[in-house]
Amino acid sequence: MKILYIGDIVARIGRATVQKVLPDLIKEKNIDFVIAQSENMSTGNGLTIKAVEEMREVGIDFFTGGNHSFKKKEFYPYLNDPKIPVIRPANYPENTPGRGWAIASSSFGKILVINLMGITFNGPQLENPLKKVDEILEENKNEKLSASLVNFHGDSTSEKVAVGYYLDSKVSAVIGDHTHVPTADARILPGGTAIITDVGMVGPADSVLGVKKEIIISRWLNQLPARHEITTSGPCQFCAVLINISTKGKAKSIEQIIRLVDI
Ligand SMILES: [Fe+2]
Numbered sequence: 001m002k003i004l005y006i007g008d009i010v011a012r013i014g015r016a017t018v019q020k021v022l023p024d025l026i027k028e029k030n031i032d033f034v035i036a037q038s039e040n041m042s043t044g045n046g047l048t049i050k051a052v053e054e055m056r057e058v059g060i061d062f063f064t065g066g067n068h069s070f071k072k073k074e075f076y077p078y079l080n081d082p083k084i085p086v087i088r089p090a091n092y093p094e095n096t097p098g099r100g101w102a103i104a105s106s107s108f109g110k111i112l113v114i115n116l117m118g119i120t121f122n123g124p125q126l127e128n129p130l131k132k133v134d135e136i137l138e139e140n141k142n143e144k145l146s147a148s149l150v151n152f153h154g155d156s157t158s159e160k161v162a163v164g165y166y167l168d169s170k171v172s173a174v175i176g177d178h179t180h181v182p183t184a185d186a187r188i189l190p191g192g193t194a195i196i197t198d199v200g201m202v203g204p205a206d207s208v209l210g211v212k213k214e215i216i217i218s219r220w221l222n223q224l225p226a227r228h229e230i231t232t233s234g235p236c237q238f239c240a241v242l243i244n245i246s247t248k249g250k251a252k253s254i255e256q257i258i259r260l261v262d263i
């Protein structure tokens, strides 16, 4: 089974990039299931049901979340609705809207998708992600799964690599995102788990993580607050990884896919 994981889709321009790249990519690579990071999908800050529907129309089957998933309160009822294929990090407090994991169905059977948030820079207020993932795997140990994927949303590269080793042989893939910058370390660990520290983003290449570069540079120079505005045209990057998973749920290969298109 071939699963494509797409990094943080940033705002309307990121969605336009997905619309331009994904339908052909699915055919070109014979992709069976598509998962994407949704936390920046609307205006760069949070997500809306309209953005989710727009992305489902062009082939995204399932969405993970991150620290920005809670920015739009109007999306909370959808996070709570099990029919909407969107999750958020599992190690947030109990009363946080939404679910931290879900079982998605594909033509190859059930896929367990787990979402975790890094704690190195996001603080001790979040539950320990390693203990949380153990609980979730224990809860699902009797499920007949074709594949299992953990999305680890965090800043620290060392934390993400350590989590990969912690979960090696327990899940099919551990996929990092959140920094919006792709890393060059996609590989299969000895126990058969595919990892990458960060997939990168889908959005304007000529920007600082999606935001207009002039705004960010002036903030650094002047130390004054400024509203973040998303770059709305120009060259765009599409960053994803394609994981090929055996019938035993082990990763056979992981391929980094980075495309540049003009929007
Ligand atoms: Fe993001």
Ligand SMILES: [Fe+2]
Binding pocket: 039, 066, 067, 068, 153, 178, 179
């Ligand atoms: Fe994030």
